[in-house]
Amino acid sequence: MKVASALPWIAPISEQILQQYSKQRLGHALLLVGQEGLGKRVYLRELSQLLLCSQSQGTPCGECSSCHLFNAGTHPDLLMVEPEEKGKQIKIEQVRKVTEFVNTTAQKGHNKVVLLGPAEAMNVNASNALLKSLEEPSANVTLLLYSHQPSGLLATIKSRCQHFAVHGPSFNDGLIWLQQNSQAQLNDQTAASVLRLAASAPLKAIEMIEQDVHVQYMQFCQNMVDLQNRQVQWNDLLSKWKNWDMQNILQWFYGLLLDAQKQKAGLSADGLAMAELAGQSQQVARQAQYGQIEQALTRLSEAQQAYRSQANPNTTMMTEALLIDWLGLLGQSAH
Ligand SMILES: [Zn+2]
Structure with missing residues (x-):
């Protein structure tokens, strides 16, 4: 998986997930938890491509019609549910679409994926609406959730998902990664200061630099x-x-x-x-x-x-x- 090789701290989680996937033991609902800026979302996006790909062999093939649709951002069997504006709530109407979506047949005749997050952006009503889809899993549907603050999730949501905790790199490893991967030429002091500000989360630091x-x-x-x-x-x-x-x-x-x-x-x-x-x-x-x-x-x-x-x-x-x-x-x- 490309993301796991670009973000080394994701690799152990990716390996676990892929192993379970190859043994067909992956649950119907996954929850990735960890602080913001570690790449949970971008990893889950690649994982959804893998789940939708019709010729995957441990990584999305990039060639099949499913992968083409995915890359064009128009895959009919993928539903992304995120706040319409960053930092805001996920609305209950958005979550209701999940229920509709999981109850229709896959258009490509294969798997369907819902990618939702950050899950703590759902209020109680929205969370309860999602519970229905979690409680009555439909065949061939995988729900991929991520959360930066799992303490803000309903216990009933958490208990129905398979958990994976993403841990960021050490500060020094993060610093090296940041200097190698940032487009900006950062001196040591600035890089350290931004990374500290980003609570050691390298992708958060990159975003801060870009903005x-x-x-x-x-x-x-x-x-x-x-x-x-x-x-x-x-x-x-x-x-x-x-x-x-x-x-x-x-x-x-x-x-x-x-x-x-x-x-x-x-x-x-x-x-x-x-x-x-x-x-x-x-x-x-x-x-x-x-x-x-x-x-x-x-x-x-x-x-x-x-x-x-x-x-x-x-x-x-x-x-x-x-x-x-x-x-x-x-x-x-x-x-
Ligand atoms: Zn493919």
């Missing part, structure tokens, strides 16, 4: 230092960050709060999520009570939740709340 997130992050760090030194007004930052992905901003503040909490608890400053802003999280650890940091973390989780579930979240207001919270923790007033 210039690492450039934004450097700006973010500078802005946060200036904010602490009162060299910038907090409300000036609203316009500076206006076009950034809100999920990143939420994630960075989350990292800062976790770092502050860690330092408050007297843990060593090694391995901070936001090492570039160690001075800032340290000041919060000095200034704020443990409970205040805890409360800020709770509000932040709620904001993440709200961002995911709302159709048009007010990102300016969200950013405003984050900044005011942060200033409070620093012991500075927003006015």
Whole structure:
């Protein structure tokens, strides 16, 4: 499998899956779990091609009519179910299509595959709608699910799937891989900083580089230092960050709060999520009570939740709340 050779940390899982497949022991529902940015989805896409291929021999042939349809993105026996917009929910109408799909005959007269994820993007209603397809498996249908946060899945969904856990490479192996595979020429320091930001997930790091997130992050760090030194007004930052992905901003503040909490608890400053802003999280650890940091973390989780579930979240207001919270923790007033 191409993906497994390009992403060496996927290889052990791929081997397990292929072995079971060759012995016809692969379950009708698979669930790949692991943090975002390890390639679970891209691997499952290749696996669906394999399951649909009519002449596969351990890898998709690339030649048969099924493979041609697959590569054209028009295979009638493949259903992809993903949020219409990244970071949003999978809607119940999308899941209802799964039920319809599994109950029709395969058009190529062979297997049918549903690729769905991230599974935690389904709310309770959508999950319950999917359960029907999981409980009454149809012959020749395989459901391929992936999840970045399996803790957010219904137990009933998890218990009906065969689990595979994908583990990423070590930080150093990830760093070597990133420098070999990124189109951008990254110096060691930048590569390490992006990879840390991507929580060691190499494909997440690549995506961040492509979207210039690492450039934004450097700006973010500078802005946060200036904010602490009162060299910038907090409300000036609203316009500076206006076009950034809100999920990143939420994630960075989350990292800062976790770092502050860690330092408050007297843990060593090694391995901070936001090492570039160690001075800032340290000041919060000095200034704020443990409970205040805890409360800020709770509000932040709620904001993440709200961002995911709302159709048009007010990102300016969200950013405003984050900044005011942060200033409070620093012991500075927003006015
Ligand atoms: Zn083929």
